[in-house]
Amino acid sequence: MSRVLFFSSFFKHQKKSLVPKPKVHPHLMFFSILSNFGTGRTYSEVFAITFVANVALFWAIFGAASVVIGLLAKKYVSKGKTSALENFYNMDSLPDVQQMMMNESIAKPNGIITMTENDQKHKLLRYVESLCSWISWLSVASLPAWLSGFGMMGVSQGMTLSLIIIAPRFLLSLMRNCPLSIIENNQGGALHMHVFMAMFKLHPKRVVAGLVLLVLIPTFMNSFTYKSCFNDHVDPTFEWKFYGGKYIYSSALLRSIHLDKVCPPGPPCQLYATLPFDTATSVFLNIHTHVDVKEITINYETEDAYNTNKKFSHKVVSSYFIQPSQYDSTGERNIHTILLEKLNPDTRYMIDVFYDGKSQKQTIYQTLPSSDSTASFNLIYGGDLGFSAASTTLSDTAAAQDPRAVIIGGDVSYDDGHAYCYHSFDLTMKIFENNINSKVGRLVPLIVAVGNHDVGWNSFAKVNVTVDENGPSYYSGYAQHYPGAEAFTAENALEAKIPAVAQRKTYHAHMLGKVLNVALDAGYVEGYGGVQGEWLKNISNAYKSSPKMAIYHDPIFAPCKDKYGLANTEQGLIHWTPIFEKSGFMAAFEHHTHYFKRTKALKGRIPQEDGTGVVYLGSGSWGVEPNKCKPEKDTEGIYASFGNINHIWVININQDTNKVHYQAYALNGTVDTPFLMDMNLYSTPSI
Numbered sequence: 001m002s003r004v005l006f007f008s009s010f011f012k013h014q015k016k017s018l019v020p021k022p023k024v025h026p027h028l029m030f031f032s033i034l035s036n037f038g039t040g041r042t043y044s045e046v047f048a049i050t051f052v053a054n055v056a057l058f059w060a061i062f063g064a065a066s067v068v069i070g071l072l073a074k075k076y077v078s079k080g081k082t083s084a085l086e087n088f089y090n091m092d093s094l095p096d097v098q099q100m101m102m103n104e105s106i107a108k109p110n111g112i113i114t115m116t117e118n119d120q121k122h123k124l125l126r127y128v129e130s131l132c133s134w135i136s137w138l139s140v141a142s143l144p145a146w147l148s149g150f151g152m153m154g155v156s157q158g159m160t161l162s163l164i165i166i167a168p169r170f171l172l173s174l175m176r177n178c179p180l181s182i183i184e185n186n187q188g189g190a191l192h193m194h195v196f197m198a199m200f201k202l203h204p205k206r207v208v209a210g211l212v213l214l215v216l217i218p219t220f221m222n223s224f225t226y227k228s229c230f231n232d233h234v235d236p237t238f239e240w241k242f243y244g245g246k247y248i249y250s251s252a253l254l255r256s257i258h259l260d261k262v263c264p265p266g267p268p269c270q271l272y273a274t275l276p277f278d279t280a281t282s283v284f285l286n287i288h289t290h291v292d293v294k295e296i297t298i299n300y301e302t303e304d305a306y307n308t309n310k311k312f313s314h315k316v317v318s319s320y321f322i323q324p325s326q327y328d329s330t331g332e333r334n335i336h337t338i339l340l341e342k343l344n345p346d347t348r349y350m351i352d353v354f355y356d357g358k359s360q361k362q363t364i365y366q367t368l369p370s371s372d373s374t375a376s377f378n379l380i381y382g383g384d385l386g387f388s389a390a391s392t393t394l395s396d397t398a399a400a401q402d403p404r405a406v407i408i409g410g411d412v413s414y415d416d417g418h419a420y421c422y423h424s425f426d427l428t429m430k431i432f433e434n435n436i437n438s439k440v441g442r443l444v445p446l447i448v449a450v451g452n453h454d455v456g457w458n459s460f461a462k463v464n465v466t467v468d469e470n471g472p473s474y475y476s477g478y479a480q481h482y483p484g485a486e487a488f489t490a491e492n493a494l495e496a497k498i499p500a501v502a503q504r505k506t507y508h509a510h511m512l513g514k515v516l517n518v519a520l521d522a523g524y525v526e527g528y529g530g531v532q533g534e535w536l537k538n539i540s541n542a543y544k545s546s547p548k549m550a551i552y553h554d555p556i557f558a559p560c561k562d563k564y565g566l567a568n569t570e571q572g573l574i575h576w577t578p579i580f581e582k583s584g585f586m587a588a589f590e591h592h593t594h595y596f597k598r599t600k601a602l603k604g605r606i607p608q609e610d611g612t613g614v615v616y617l618g619s620g621s622w623g624v625e626p627n628k629c630k631p632e633k634d635t636e637g638i639y640a641s642f643g644n645i646n647h648i649w650v651i652n653i654n655q656d657t658n659k660v661h662y663q664a665y666a667l668n669g670t671v672d673t674p675f676l677m678d679m680n681l682y683s684t685p686s687i
């Protein structure tokens with residue numbers, strides 16, 4: 001485990017106004033003041049605080065209602081029929097006339113009381129007052145349950161606090177229903193204990209039932225909220241109709257009702273590939289299994305040899321896995337990572353996943369072409385998926401391009417890096433399995449840059465969080481480099497090993513044919529400069545002659561006004577674009593703002609007409625609802641195209657002609673003008 005303190009040197013020295021505010025949707029909360037709670041907190045904590053604020057509103061509304069209705073009820077008290085508590089405390093809070101009748105009945109056992117119209121109104125108002133009072137009190141008692149549900153305090157602490165909050169209301173209820181004669185008979189001891197004992201003698205069943213409820217209510221509250229997840233961009237029309245709406249709440253209890261066990265004994269519940277630096281000869285297989293699976297054997301063979309010999313001549317036996325301890329019993333699993341290396345470039349392999357004494361799954365994996373080949377191959381670039389109709393439609397589009405890799409610019413599944421939201425991660429990974437891998441007929445590897453919804457906080461948020469087997473999912477879900485890759489000297493000199501979760505970094509590089517692709521961290525864990533900026537400079541310098549592409553989450557070039565992104569733009573222009581422009585970057589794929597945009601080829605914000613310069617493409621709307629913003633006036637002539645549409649980019653790298661072809665696809669086909677870039681012009685950088 002490692003403690004990661006998030007900061008950037010920039011953050012310490014900039015004006016506070018440049019620090020992004022949290023992006024909590026306004027309709028989620030009743031108190032706009034909550035928008036100040038985002039910096040330094042995870043989304044999960046902000047959601048917990050939002051729930052608490054909403055509950056506090058219930059407390060205030062119903063508490064005020066009970067007071068007002070209580071005062072109103074007082075007007076209808078018949079002369080001489082004052083309540084026990086009214087007499088005792090000289091205040092009006094006895095709930096109903098029935099009690100007064102009972103008091104008088106005790107005094108006059110055979111007496112018959114006739115309720116007047118005023119008595120009936122008083123009785124009704126007292127019921128309403130009592131109801132409002134209970135709702136108000138229960139609202140407050142639920143606060144610890146929400147906090148424990150989102151992991152901000154222990155469950156036992158939550159239950160204890162809920163109990164402590166609700167117990168006085170129970171005693172008050174006894175007081176309100178206690179005959180006046182009993183209260184007046186108190187001999188100077190503790191009044192509440194006197195009343196409790198007297199009421200227990202008078203109504204033992206009611207008091208015992210009340211005590212049982214006193215325990216059950218906090219237990220139910222904290223059980224219901226146990227392991228709460230609240231997130232968005234998970235389209236409920238697929239599997240989550242129960243919860244409805246754009247935002248989805250689930251807890252361990254609700255997930256146990258609405259989900260089958262995610263990883264039962266048997267074949268893997270998730271199988272996806274991620275890539276280390278050398279994509280032509282190596283791949284990480286990420287396999288999620290039942291918790292009893294402790295060891296996996298991967299048998300593999302080139303497809304040609306397997307078709308001829310029907311046997312595997314290579315195998316890797318791996319017992320490396322992590323078991324997220326915070327997942328609930330519905331989602332519990334072992335996450336295995338297996339590294340295959342020394343493979344042949346541009347070669348199809350038959351992969352056999354073997355455990356529990358039998359072959360569990362077979363698939364095909366194809367390595368990427370080497371840098372010196374004349375291959376032509378397609379890549380998919382996009383980001384901000386979630387689980388939606390657009391996600392699946394554009395994934396079908398991606399599959400039709402027979403891509404050799406899918407490169408995602410963050411916000412993959414909107415699980416917000418929270419272990420309790422594992423179901424979101426699973427849903428999106430199933431899109432890759434069902435809409436890409438199954439249709440392409442092989443395992444298409446992923447490269448993932450980090451986004452705010454992959455870790456669960458905003459860029460520059462200064463969040464202090466533990467990275468371990470429970471996530472954030474960006475760490476626990478994807479192995480994308482060998483240990484030590486962040487201290488770049490020469491990627492090929494690194495020992496080929498699976499990085500432990502705490503060793504995983506949010507910036508890494510991959511050779512895609514002859515193109516060096518760098519995935520960068522837009523201020524979530526690392527600042528733009530500092531160690532990441534140095535790494536970017538070093539690796540760009542080491543691969544001088546390789547044409548390059550970059551992918552990251554927050555855009556540097558944002559045609560729509562975005563005050564939250566000002567710091568990203570500023571930091572990108574200071575630390576990254578000068579490197580991009582000097583060291584052979586053709587394109588930078590940007591995301592997060594959920595619209596389509598294409599800049600002209602730029603150097604220093606000035607469009608280039610000589611076939612050089614960096615194009616900035618984006619900005620992240622593979623599956624999420626597109627931003628409806630209108631672009632600002634483009635006074636610098638930076639932008640070539642804009643649209644409020646879902647899209648992905650299909651990139652063809654032709655190493656024979658040395659050209660890269662860029663084409664965007666929207667939901668109903670190609671969009672925007674395709675364009676070519678000459679890799680020869682990006683192979684002689686001046687860094």
Ligand SMILES: [Fe+2]
Pocket residue numbers: 411451452453553591592593
């Ligand atoms: Fe984002």
